[in-house]
Amino acid sequence: MENTGLNKVDLIFEKIDNKEVLAKAFKMTKEEIIKEVLDSGLKGRGGAGFPTGMKWKFTSEEKSPEKYIVCNADEGEPGTFKDREILDRVSNKVHGGMAIAGKAIGAKKGVVYLRGEYRYMLPKLMIELTSFHKMIKEIGYDFNIEYRMGSGAYICGEESALFESIEGKRGEPRNKPPYPTVSGLFEKPTSINNVETLVTAMMIVKHGAKNFIQYGTKDSRGSKVFSVSGDTPTPGIFELELGMTVLQFVDEFGDGDTKAVQVGGASGFCVPRKKFAETIIGFEGVPTGGSMKLFNSSRSMYNVLHNYLDFFTEESCGQCTPCRVGCQQLLKGVEKVKKGEAKSTYLNELMKLADSMKIAAKCGLGQSVGNAFKSIVGNFKEEIIY
Amino acid sequence: MINLIINDQKVSVQAGTTVLAAAKKLKINIPTLCNHDDLCVAGNCRVCIVEQKGARTLIASCATPATEGMEIHTNTLKVRNARKHIVELLLSEHRSDCTKCYKNQNCELQSLANEFAFGDHIFLDLVEDKKYSIDRSSPSFIKDDSKCIRCQRCVRTCSELQYISAIAVANKGAHQKISSFHDRPMSHVVCTNCGQCVNRCPTGALVEKTYIDQVWDAIYDPDKHVVVQTAPAVRVALGEDLGYDPGERVTGKMVNALKQLGFNSVLDTDFSADLTIMEEGTELLVRLKKALVDGDTKVSLPMFTSCSPGWIKFIEHKYPEFLPNLSTCKSPQQMFGALAKTYYAKKRNIDPSKIVSVSIMPCTAKKFEADRPEMRASGYKDVDYVLTTRELAVMIKQAGLDFRNLEEAIYDSIMGESTGAAVIFGATGGVMEAALRTAYEIVTGREVPFGNLNITPVRGMDGVKEASIKIEGCVEAWSFLEGAELKIAIAHGLVNANKIMKLVKEGNAPYHFIEIMACPGGCIGGGGQPIPTNMQIRKNRMKAIYSEDENMVLRKSHLNPEVVAIYKEFLDKPNSHKSHELLHTHYVERDNF
Numbered sequence: 001m002e003n004t005g006l007n008k009v010d011l012i013f014e015k016i017d018n019k020e021v022l023a024k025a026f027k028m029t030k031e032e033i034i035k036e037v038l039d040s041g042l043k044g045r046g047g048a049g050f051p052t053g054m055k056w057k058f059t060s061e062e063k064s065p066e067k068y069i070v071c072n073a074d075e076g077e078p079g080t081f082k083d084r085e086i087l088d089r090v091s092n093k094v095h096g097g098m099a100i101a102g103k104a105i106g107a108k109k110g111v112v113y114l115r116g117e118y119r120y121m122l123p124k125l126m127i128e129l130t131s132f133h134k135m136i137k138e139i140g141y142d143f144n145i146e147y148r149m150g151s152g153a154y155i156c157g158e159e160s161a162l163f164e165s166i167e168g169k170r171g172e173p174r175n176k177p178p179y180p181t182v183s184g185l186f187e188k189p190t191s192i193n194n195v196e197t198l199v200t201a202m203m204i205v206k207h208g209a210k211n212f213i214q215y216g217t218k219d220s221r222g223s224k225v226f227s228v229s230g231d232t233p234t235p236g237i238f239e240l241e242l243g244m245t246v247l248q249f250v251d252e253f254g255d256g257d258t259k260a261v262q263v264g265g266a267s268g269f270c271v272p273r274k275k276f277a278e279t280i281i282g283f284e285g286v287p288t289g290g291s292m293k294l295f296n297s298s299r300s301m302y303n304v305l306h307n308y309l310d311f312f313t314e315e316s317c318g319q320c321t322p323c324r325v326g327c328q329q330l331l332k333g334v335e336k337v338k339k340g341e342a343k344s345t346y347l348n349e350l351m352k353l354a355d356s357m358k359i360a361a362k363c364g365l366g367q368s369v370g371n372a373f374k375s376i377v378g379n380f381k382e383e384i385i386y
Numbered sequence: 387m388i389n390l391i392i393n394d395q396k397v398s399v400q401a402g403t404t405v406l407a408a409a410k411k412l413k414i415n416i417p418t419l420c421n422h423d424d425l426c427v428a429g430n431c432r433v434c435i436v437e438q439k440g441a442r443t444l445i446a447s448c449a450t451p452a453t454e455g456m457e458i459h460t461n462t463l464k465v466r467n468a469r470k471h472i473v474e475l476l477l478s479e480h481r482s483d484c485t486k487c488y489k490n491q492n493c494e495l496q497s498l499a500n501e502f503a504f505g506d507h508i509f510l511d512l513v514e515d516k517k518y519s520i521d522r523s524s525p526s527f528i529k530d531d532s533k534c535i536r537c538q539r540c541v542r543t544c545s546e547l548q549y550i551s552a553i554a555v556a557n558k559g560a561h562q563k564i565s566s567f568h569d570r571p572m573s574h575v576v577c578t579n580c581g582q583c584v585n586r587c588p589t590g591a592l593v594e595k596t597y598i599d600q601v602w603d604a605i606y607d608p609d610k611h612v613v614v615q616t617a618p619a620v621r622v623a624l625g626e627d628l629g630y631d632p633g634e635r636v637t638g639k640m641v642n643a644l645k646q647l648g649f650n651s652v653l654d655t656d657f658s659a660d661l662t663i664m665e666e667g668t669e670l671l672v673r674l675k676k677a678l679v680d681g682d683t684k685v686s687l688p689m690f691t692s693c694s695p696g697w698i699k700f701i702e703h704k705y706p707e708f709l710p711n712l713s714t715c716k717s718p719q720q721m722f723g724a725l726a727k728t729y730y731a732k733k734r735n736i737d738p739s740k741i742v743s744v745s746i747m748p749c750t751a752k753k754f755e756a757d758r759p760e761m762r763a764s765g766y767k768d769v770d771y772v773l774t775t776r777e778l779a780v781m782i783k784q785a786g787l788d789f790r791n792l793e794e795a796i797y798d799s800i801m802g803e804s805t806g807a808a809v810i811f812g813a814t815g816g817v818m819e820a821a822l823r824t825a826y827e828i829v830t831g832r833e834v835p836f837g838n839l840n841i842t843p844v845r846g847m848d849g850v851k852e853a854s855i856k857i858e859g860c861v862e863a864w865s866f867l868e869g870a871e872l873k874i875a876i877a878h879g880l881v882n883a884n885k886i887m888k889l890v891k892e893g894n895a896p897y898h899f900i901e902i903m904a905c906p907g908g909c910i911g912g913g914g915q916p917i918p919t920n921m922q923i924r925k926n927r928m929k930a931i932y933s934e935d936e937n938m939v940l941r942k943s944h945l946n947p948e949v950v951a952i953y954k955e956f957l958d959k960p961n962s963h964k965s966h967e968l969l970h971t972h973y974v975e976r977d978n979f
Contacts, residue, residue: 153558170555175429175449318536318562319430319555322468325475328560329509336510349508356471359443359464360432367443 006252007241009215009223011203012196018092019135021206025100026141028205030060033104037201039209041221046072046157046194047264047289048364052201055191058181059105062189067107069098070166070185070192073114074150074157077265078311079291082225083195084118085237090199091125095132097198099143100205105191110145113162116152154315158363159184159192161317172317173363194289196225216242220282224290230262231255231296245285247276249292257296260379265291266308267368270301270375301380302338308372309334316365323366326357330373334384344385347377390456405447405458406434416460417469417498419476420537421448422586423920424906425546431537432472433498436460444468466502473502478509480589481518481532487590492917494588495535523571525757526579526750526913527594529553534564534591540583547906548880550700552577564591567979576703576978578880580696580904581750581774581913594750594914597771598781604742604771605648612742613730614649615722615801616640618656619748619812619909620775622930626916626923627779628789633926635934638794643782644746645795651734654797655745656804658722659811659820661952662693663943665969666715666817667825668960670899671864679866686710688875688890688897691817693717695755696904696913698973700880705887706975714970716768718811719745719752720761723768724968725801729956733800738764744771746778748812748912751904760971774914803948806839806934806941813931814878814908815844815851818901822855822874824944829857829864839941845932847907847925849882850875852897873897879906 025033038053059067071094075083087094098110114122129145136143148166150156156165160174163185184190193201200222204212216222220242229235232253250258261271263286271279271286279285281292295304309331318324333350336342354370361367377384387398392409399408404427409416420431429449436447439457444465447458459465477499484490518532538555541564545551552575556565566575584592604612621637630636644652670689676682692698692713701708716724722745727738745752749772755761756769773781782789797804807823810816819841826834834841834855843853852875860868875897877883883902889895905911907924910931935941943949957964 155558172555175427175446177451312559314559314561316559316562318558318560319428319538321430321432321472321475321536324536324559324562325479325512326471328512329475329478332510332512332515342510352467353471353509356468360435360468360472361443362429362432362446 006244006248007215009239009241011223012086012199012225012239013089014203016093016206018096019139021202022096022099022136022141023139025202025205026103026139030104030106033100033205034060036209037104037204040204040212042197042200042204042212043220043283044194045196045200045224045289047077047267047287049283049287052193052197055181055193056101056104058179059189059191062182064189066109066188067105068185068188068190069101069105069107069110070162070190071098071110071112071195071198072157072159072162072192073112073118073195074162075115075118075195076154076157077267077289077291078308079227079229079262079265079293080289081227082237082290084121086195086199086225087118087121087125091128092132093199093202094195095129095145097202098145099136099141100202101191101193101198102143105189107191108143110143111166111185112145112147113156113166114147114149116150119149122147122149153317154311155317155365158365161363162192163190172319173365175362196290217280217282217284219284226288226292227290228253228292228294230294231258231299232294242282244281245277246271246279246281249281250276250294253292254294255296258294259297259299260295260301262291262293262295262304262372264288264371265293266311266372267365269371270304270379272379301376301383302334305334305373305376305384306331312365312369320362320366322357322361323369326353326361326366327369329353330369337385347381347384351377388452388454390452390454390458392458393460399452403452405436405445405450405452405456408452409447409458409460414460416447417501418448419494419498419535419588420539422539422542424586425539425542428538428542431476431535433469435465435468435472437462437465470502471508473498474508476535477503477507478512479516480535481513487533488593488596489590493590521572522595523573524577524579524754525573525595526753527572527581527584527592529572530591530593531563533589535589536562536564537588538564539586539588540564540592543582543586546881547582548578548580548904549884550576550578550880553583578696578699578904579751579754580880582905584750584913585915585917585919594774594776595753596777597753597773598777598784601744601771601773601781604744609740610742611650611736611740612648612744613651613653613726614644614744614746615653615655615658615719616644616746617719617748617812617909618659618809618931619912619915619927620746620778622812622910622927622934623748623915624775624779627776628782631926632923633930635930637934638796639789639792641797642792642795643787643789646787646792647781647785649744651798653722653802654804655718655722656808656811657801657946657948658718658725659808660805660943660946660949661721661969662715662718663807663820663824664949664953664960665965666691666713667821667828669713669715670821671825671829672961674898675866678870688895688900689713691901693811693817694902694904695749695751696880697883697902699751699754699976700883700904701887702973702976703978704884705891708887708890709973709975712973714972716761716969716971717755719747719772720755720768720971721969722801723756723761724764725952727764727766727768728968729952730801738766741766742771743767743769744773745769746773746775748775748909748915750774750913752914763968776914776916779916800948803946804938805943805946806936806938807943808946809934809938810931812909813845813928814903815846815876815901816908816931818844818874818876818899820943821899823942826855826857827942827944829861829867830859831861832859838936844874844876847921847928849879850877850885852876872899874899874901876901878903878908880904
């Protein structure tokens, strides 16, 4: 952990006695576990920020002999690499978090959906999983985890597409409702949580919700792990208290020439320098699954936008119209404007299209393309046109 | 019941009802595209989006169940703007050459464009970037990717209704497309040519391959004698393409129209349907005799019907080990074709090489069947051109006929005589019913023990139907069947065919005779029938089929005077040497990939 001027926290990677924490958790009732997580105010660390305790509560309330806890390790958001680090360093806490979640919702089975590009980690993870299974057996608890590999599709990080993929089908988002808590993996009640969320939840069980809410703000409790990249002298993984402004962040990580920060990856928001001071990193401001990308004045924001749109045009699953065709139109549209083949006012039409995509696309992917598009075009129009 | 409010109107619906269906109940129309009554919900085109009070995004009304207290608005500015964008986006990927498109004026995208996207298009044309391909390899249909809007109706049809999945979604993002296995031509994949995808495609991406021009050429060639046969299911559906409601019988007007188009002889597939009953019924009885009397253990039972070319290709691909169980009878279309160039040619004293044999079918698979190399036993191609019901409607329009005001006419002779038994071939269970009417009478000397000859247990839309008939009081020649219980089963739609075939494969099918039709509802729901299709439309057509039957004087195949005559003059007897040469065929094993 690098030393930063921001409030440094050591929760995720803290060395703990897993067995002891799990033994404690397994002695708690499911209501107690859920209450602790609810009280902590923990929101999902994958980016969408759904309250974890609520998710567990809903799933626990479903009457089904079979339920699943799924760990979303399909870390695909451009600029995010914290789950890789967590799995690499503290996979036991990921597995432990799943077991605790399993206890809370009443699931005996867990599945980790691992990003295809992380396959190289699998041998090590398998060894660690074997010893984890041995350990919980010693505690006398029945819970089993298996790993499933992704194959490189960004959309499979979307929860219902992820289920489809595990089920052996084409990874496409489902219609919602029903939500996963009612009908998830193999149509069973499922709680699907991000890698970091599960570890955080385990640490909340260890230290108590009271300890957790000392950190962060009302809307963004606790701390989280950030993946810092781009034009920064200190790229890497940092666990920081939530609630800082982008300005505080840039003061710490910038190279002195930061003109924009992309918070939350391709599906996140671009914050320009003039808004650094007023923008809070968190659910009250700009949320992030961890990706923090800094751009200095040497970067063309047109290229940044083009890159993101190119990414979405490839990574849309293609099933719904607003996303499949909308992405292509946004991409081709900015290209035409840049080349002078379309009027600059065409950007206004594209902004409206981005709005439509936000409310009409089937899943979070299509709905969030507009975030990057609108915040980059809105703040750096001249770089797009000229 | 669930109470919700749509456009300020209260409505109560059953739990599980979609917002779309709830709106329909209030007669509020929400436009749709990927939604189809016969298929599972997809929710992917997003055209049916509506605004739900308190929701962050718009919701797809086809995919969202109504919930208590929901407040929905279907036509807000927000909805309209997004919907316009969606239609514009679809158009930007779609080759809009409407004036030369076969589906012009019968295209759901065109209708939506008319409503939401007239005038200049907002977005850039993406068609040229796409390098779309057109697959013309199947003799039955054309797959034009440049017209495809990725609604996946075809994909769902092929997997849910037909258990084939000849087409599936491939690639993602901008490259997403509806593709075949390894992107092979449709003629080289497991496709039954059933055309159910064609029936449900909202645009011109999937259409039948038309032979209208070839038929006109033949009609206007003074050197040719063009005979046309019409399948039973055509007469109860053709009207839909000519302004009638589903379920109107237009037999007489159709016959007149065909005469006006210039066909030299307008004949009826019903004739050869009756012939099929004689041949297939005899074949079944012979197989039963071999099994029951001669103790021949190699007899292939249950016997399957062979009228449906989609079903034939299905079994050739998926269950080739059961090909010996198929009746060796050609389909009525092919029997007719073979006789047109032999018996008919002889009787009418026409050189068979001058005869062009055309058939009007509710089917696209018939186009493939006509092209099968087995189907030229007479030395000539049995059937030269197959037109769908839809293509006939096009010809009638092209000729400028005032169809509604045409006089009714009757079929020409010879090979134009029909019975009610032949007519019901057009509905699922019909072949079985026709066969029973004749076989039971041959064996017992009495009519089938059902009121007014209506064997109701084999009728209706259940996917799999079964029945049994106790055979008692046999005539001398068939006394070995005395007391036997004939067990039969019927399936329509290949997903149901597959259910029966699984039972047969597992040895759990106690049947003697099984009728299978590839299409939902049988031929009345065929892939060549007017578009659109849904359960109600098919039911209406089915009703019309049975009323056509009831209105016939003759209702048993063996009483068809022309059938009696052809055995006397030409074929000798059912399953004779000549019959086998002309009216029976064989099947080929095909790959299951």
